[in-house]
Amino acid sequence: MEKKFFEKTLEDYKDQVWGCARCNWCQNHWGWNVKSAEYSEICPAFGEFRFFAYSGMGKMHIARALLEGDFDYEDAPELAEIAYLCTTCGACEINCQRLQDKEPLKVTECLRAKLVEDGIGPMPAHKGLINSIKQYDNPWMQPRAKKASWAKKIKLKDASTEEVETLYFVGCTAALDLSLREVPQNTAQIMLKAGVDLGIFGNQEICCGSPVARIGDRKTFVDLANRNLELFNKRGIKEIVTSCAGCYRVLKFDYPEVPGTSKIEYKVYHTVEYLDHLIKQGKLVFTKEIPLVLTWHDPCHLGRHCGIYEQPRNVLSSIPGIKLVEMERIKDQAWCCGGGGGVRTAFIEFAVETAKKRIGEAMKTGAEGIVTCCPFCEQNMSDALAQMNNPLKLYDITELVMRAI
Ligand code: SF4
Numbered sequence: 001m002e003k004k005f006f007e008k009t010l011e012d013y014k015d016q017v018w019g020c021a022r023c024n025w026c027q028n029h030w031g032w033n034v035k036s037a038e039y040s041e042i043c044p045a046f047g048e049f050r051f052f053a054y055s056g057m058g059k060m061h062i063a064r065a066l067l068e069g070d071f072d073y074e075d076a077p078e079l080a081e082i083a084y085l086c087t088t089c090g091a092c093e094i095n096c097q098r099l100q101d102k103e104p105l106k107v108t109e110c111l112r113a114k115l116v117e118d119g120i121g122p123m124p125a126h127k128g129l130i131n132s133i134k135q136y137d138n139p140w141m142q143p144r145a146k147k148a149s150w151a152k153k154i155k156l157k158d159a160s161t162e163e164v165e166t167l168y169f170v171g172c173t174a175a176l177d178l179s180l181r182e183v184p185q186n187t188a189q190i191m192l193k194a195g196v197d198l199g200i201f202g203n204q205e206i207c208c209g210s211p212v213a214r215i216g217d218r219k220t221f222v223d224l225a226n227r228n229l230e231l232f233n234k235r236g237i238k239e240i241v242t243s244c245a246g247c248y249r250v251l252k253f254d255y256p257e258v259p260g261t262s263k264i265e266y267k268v269y270h271t272v273e274y275l276d277h278l279i280k281q282g283k284l285v286f287t288k289e290i291p292l293v294l295t296w297h298d299p300c301h302l303g304r305h306c307g308i309y310e311q312p313r314n315v316l317s318s319i320p321g322i323k324l325v326e327m328e329r330i331k332d333q334a335w336c337c338g339g340g341g342g343v344r345t346a347f348i349e350f351a352v353e354t355a356k357k358r359i360g361e362a363m364k365t366g367a368e369g370i371v372t373c374c375p376f377c378e379q380n381m382s383d384a385l386a387q388m389n390n391p392l393k394l395y396d397i398t399e400l401v402m403r404a405i
């Protein structure tokens with residue numbers, strides 16, 4: 001029987017790492033789509049550090065060398081840093097699979113899990129995040145009591161005691177970062193206006209586990225997955241909507257990959273998917289015009305990791321007045337914001353520099369603003385805009401929907 005991902009080790013990828021063709025497709029924007037040399041690269045880590053070890057290909061060869069005993073941790077003190085200077089954007093994997101059928105991102109995640117197991121990883125800065133999750137059930141060192149403070153003025157059902165048709169799983173970042181407070185507020189109000197029977201777990205919502213899954217702390221991740229699944233099943237949750245690309249990915253694709261978990265009974269949607277359904281069903285009607293020229297940033301964990309590309313574009317195109325202009329690298333070839341995979345926690349400069357490159361690309365379109373729907377992308381890009389002193393506006397898609405209804 002095929003092993004589940006969270007029980008696989010580097011050994012399970014032995015054939016793949018030997019089979020890597022060193023073709024470098026994992027570093028570049030897919031050939032037929034390239035419009036300019038400036039935007040021809042796809043791997044933020046290789047783009048920044050200009051050495052093969054940092055690319056998907058490099059990590060395949062590091063894994064091979066470790067498996068074969070060609071080198072050990074003593075020979076390569078930079079090894080952990082190289083493994084963690086990767087945003088887990090998945091661009092290497094999607095491009096490799098077009099020609100070579102290898103999985104450099106999965107290899108990187110197994111490499112991280114091995115480093116954690118051997119006491120080499122994660123990075124020191126990740127330890128605070130892990131401790132916070134263990135102590136407070138969120139990575140932001142915030143007491144549980146604050147998890148629902150965004151909802152004080154909104155009449156929402158308590159899904160931990162009342163029957164609800166749809167659970168709004170807010171996610172730690174949208175719920176606890178004060179600068180993102182309008183994201184859950186707008187989302188909940190839009191859903192209520194559309195007649196959705198919506199509830200939240202409030203102070204009882206616990207971290208989905210995405211940050212620890214991506215940095216290779218499998219033990220903490222499996223524990224969170226089991227606790228969440230137990231709560232969903234106990235409350236009979238059949239439908240979940242979430243604001244966070246990271247939560248969406250783990251609820252949809254990672255929980256089923258945890259060995260021995262209880263049955264997955266729910267369907268999960270990201271907000272943009274749900275909004276697209278509501279518009280198509282005639283439950284959300286736009287009455288106001290928003291005369292803006294905007295460009296869409298595809299969050300990696302929503303786009304490449306989960307295949308959600310058209311729904312946010314449908315939503316934006318349905319709003320009267322909005323003109324959508326596209327960047328050179330979009331959809332499965334989009335350039336990462338730089339914030340994922342634990343990079344923003346451990347290597348903030350690399351994270352923000354990567355976001356600056358995305359903002360430069362957005363500006364080339366002539367758009368007045370950049371729209372996205374991932375709290376992590378928003379945190380990282382707003383830091384980049386501030387450092388650049390750049391007047392380009394950054395919108396969460398729910399702000400525009402709220403203004404148009
Ligand atoms: S990981 Fe895939 S795309 Fe990258 S060099 Fe190896 S075979 Fe080529």
Ligand code: SF4
Nearest residue numbers: 043056086089090092
């Ligand atoms: S996941 Fe992204 S950052 Fe990491 S090696 Fe692959 S392309 Fe580069």
